[in-house]
Amino acid sequence: MNTAIELRGLCRDYGERPALAGVDLSLGRGESLLVVGPNGAGKTTLLRILATLLRPSAGEVRVFGAALPGEAWKVRGRIGLLGHEPLLYRDLSGRENLRFHARLHGLRGDGAEARIAELLAAVDMERRADDRVAELSAGMRQRLAVCRCVLHEPELLLLDEPDSNLDAEGRALARELVGPAEGRTRVVVTHDPERLLSEADEVLRLSTGGSAEPSEAASR
């Protein structure tokens, strides 16, 4: 099966307010989808449904063939989420946080330590890796969050404004880890589509109220 994500009539309501209203989409493995739209259009809601963190109100969602939410257990561990929050404990160091996440994903021993060291070097965080997360700047936390997101080498990356808080150097380093690559399926939410359009295979435009225009092939 070459389809990574398939959505049919996806709806999600928060009480009376619709966040997503009938989204259809098909994204192949290894492709990148850019999700754009104004605030409140349901971009983050879409990402959280794909991450198995939120249940759809109606419609069909399949990730790598698994129907969500019922078969979510089949795809957890194959997904990396980089959201608004870094998902790091403030009272632990960056390295301790990454060790914790590594163990949750079944990575252990020397292999896990080597992977953590490799990622910390990739985002230039080796010197501050043993400082408590609470003592780090927002940009440094985002670099660690990028490490956490790709630690277990997920096949599907869900990226919500991945450049948030990053300086030019941080953006370049993060791009190496979460940018387009062979076999890596990506869903990227952004308010800055012009800069990321060249990396996208498909574009999904959401509007306020969660309605979606049919996804279109990006013109690279």
Add this chain to the structure above:
Amino acid sequence: MKPEERSAAPPLVQSAVAFRAILGKDLRAELRTLQSLPAMALFAVTTFVIFRFGLDRTQLSGSLAAGVLWATLLFAAILGINRLFVAEREEGGFDAIRLAPIDRSALFAAKATALVVYLVAVELVVVPVFALFFLDSGAALPPLALVLLLADLGLAATGTLISSMAVNSRARDLLAPLVLLPLVVPLSIAATGALEPLLAVGGPGYHRFGSWLAVLGLYDLIFLLVGYATFDFLLED
């Protein structure tokens, strides 16, 4: 690391790994920040001081001693229960754990175990203080430890369940005790029933002691099973 190099442990072992990871994370964070333990211990000791002067008694025995000890420990425990899931809620731990390919009951088991560790640590400090303030001798302390351990297990199971629900509410500091206290009435009856003969005048007695221990054990079993069976659903959005 290639996927085939990852731990291929069966689900049960994987849950044990997740349990140790979450428990280790919680204990490390508590040792580093001391957000719960000192507050729980200080609350309990202060309450004993208030009882000592409020009751104007230097000796307590029987049901009064059991009631003072258990009520103090219960309200001190609520301080820890209120904070049990705060980091998970405020720092994204719930999402991180829900994204991982683990049995979520590992989170319940780890949190309940962390709470038992907190309660035992607090009791190691405050029960001797209670004995110093109110008891003739320390002869009751060894069997008393068994009662408290069984009571701690039940309190941890119930407290973990309630805390995981209350943490999503803005009124969590009010909600947790309001829901928890009615649920621990049977536990409180059994705990004080078992403590009463141990703290009797003239040294520990064992009248109906075994029966009360059995009730405590049954309560623990029921709420540990309820927690195991329902926790996965409580974490859903």
